[in-house]
Amino acid sequence: MTGTTMNGYGNGAGHTTTASKNPRTYDIAIIGAGIIGTALAYTLGTQGRSVLLLERDLSEPDRIVGELLQPGGVKMLTKLGLSGELTPPASDLVGGRD
DSSP: EEEEEOOOOSSEEEEEEEOOOOOOOOOOEOOOOOOHHHHHHHHHHHHTTTEEEEEEEOOOOOOOSSSOOOOHHHHHHHTTTOOOOOOOTTTTTOOOOO
């Protein structure tokens, strides 16, 4: 199992770790680095909490994913303070229903 630590630096940048000889204490551990787990880890990290995010499988799925970002997803990224991370063509926003 691979873990990513989010140390509350406010940018969500973490590092990948494996089993360590020096165990560390975290404020919270989240199992599952999907959409919700990642967003929760980022939010808690920006609040200054020490977060351990665990994901069982980091391999890429055998299907196309992430090709479309709905307007609701853009709103959520903005709410999380991550809208500046959108890059072309994702930053070419198109209006839609709310």
